Amino acid sequence: xxxxxxxxxxxxxxxxxxxxxxxxxxxxxxxxxxxxxxxxxxxxxxxxxxxxxxxxxxxxxxxxxxxxxxxxxxxxxxxxxxxxxxxxxxxxxxxxxxxxxxxxxxxxxxxxxxxxxxxxxxxxxxxxxxxxxxxxxxxxxxxxxxxxxxxxxxxxxxxxxxxxxxxxxxxxxxxxxxxxxxxxxxxxxxxxxxxxxxxxxxxxxxxxxxxxxxxxxxxxxxxxxxxxxxxxxxxxxxxxxxxxxxxxxxxxxxxxxxxxxxxxxxxxxxxxxxxxxxxxxxxxxxxxxxxxxxxxxxxxxxxxxxxxxxx
Numbered sequence: 331x332x333x334x335x336x337x338x339x340x341x342x343x344x345x346x347x348x349x350x351x352x353x354x355x356x357x358x359x360x361x362x363x364x365x366x367x368x369x370x371x372x373x374x375x376x377x378x379x380x381x382x383x384x385x386x387x388x389x390x391x392x393x394x395x396x397x398x399x400x401x402x403x404x405x406x407x408x409x410x411x412x413x414x415x416x417x418x419x420x421x422x423x424x425x426x427x428x429x430x431x432x433x434x435x436x437x438x439x440x441x442x443x444x445x446x447x448x449x450x451x452x453x454x455x456x457x458x459x460x461x462x463x464x465x466x467x468x469x470x471x472x473x474x475x476x477x478x479x480x481x482x483x484x485x486x487x488x489x490x491x492x493x494x495x496x497x498x499x500x501x502x503x504x505x506x507x508x509x510x511x512x513x514x515x516x517x518x519x520x521x522x523x524x525x526x527x528x529x530x531x532x533x534x535x536x537x538x539x540x541x542x543x544x545x546x547x548x549x550x551x552x553x554x555x556x557x558x559x560x561x562x563x564x565x566x567x568x569x570x571x572x573x574x575x576x577x578x579x580x581x582x583x584x585x586x587x588x589x590x591x592x593x594x595x596x597x598x599x600x601x602x603x604x605x606x607x608x609x610x611x612x613x614x615x616x617x618x619x620x621x622x623x624x625x626x627x628x629x630x631x632x633x634x635x636x637x638x639x640x641x
Contacts (some may be wrong), residue, residue, distance in 0.1 A: 555584025
């Protein structure tokens with residue numbers, strides 16, 4: 331797997347090169363005119379299209395949008411910990427590599443409201459160190475499915491735009507050691523997004539609260555801690571098709587309990603973020619994001635690739 335900073339620096343150079351205006355293409359008489367040239371509405375839409383990172387926050391009214399995401403995780407935990415933000419729950423010291431694939435179908439109900447359904451699966455290879463013994467496992471399967479919504483409270487003008495978000499995991503597959511179980515309506519995540527544009531920079535802030543309810547897997551009764559995250563970022567608009575982003579994610583996580591026993595205290599982490607997005611066409615966009623996680627007993631990184639198709 332290529333090193334994430336190397337990928338980002340290469341794409342950063344690509345974005346810088348695109349700052350120079352491209353020469354105009356010569357008109358030809360042998361090709362039919364594009365829809366934007368014959369349809370005034372299509373022309374206006376192309377001219378008013380926002381930078382790709384802002385545009386993808388809310389699906390246009392009456393349109394569908396399909397997002398396909400592949401996320402690679404590399405994690406190394408050196409203390410007893412139970413992790414919920416991954417393919418499964420693990421106990422003890424562990425090192426893991428995993429892939430999580432998600433499909434999300436979004437629909438623009440109106441200019442201000444979007445609804446979505448999503449589902450994900452995973453593949454994972456993990457080495458656990460429990461009681462001085464090493465156990466290596468490889469597994470794959472269903473991860474979770476749920477519903478989401480985005481509502482634009484106010485548009486950007488002299489003041490920042492404001493959007494409200496919410497998601498509900500309808501069903502989750504919980505794994506604890508060799509035990510597994512399906513749990514329903516266990517995770518709800520309300521959130522808030524605000525952004526303000528000072529061309530060519532977009533100031534972006536997202537906050538999310540993830541409320542976790544207890545869940546079961548076999549004889550285990552797991553009570554995960556809830557999470558509060560704050561994600562400030564800067565988006566640099568290289569041109570209308572390419573946006574480069576950077577920032578960090580601060581997360582406060584409550585302590586976990588397993589069968590009534592407290593596993594860990596409340597902790598906070600700060601993760602640097604890097605990303606780039608490219609509008610391949612008016613209806614197809616590509617996103618690459620990297621997150622680096624560091625803690626006293628934890629280190630890891632995430633790389634996610636996403637294709638977004640509007641139709």
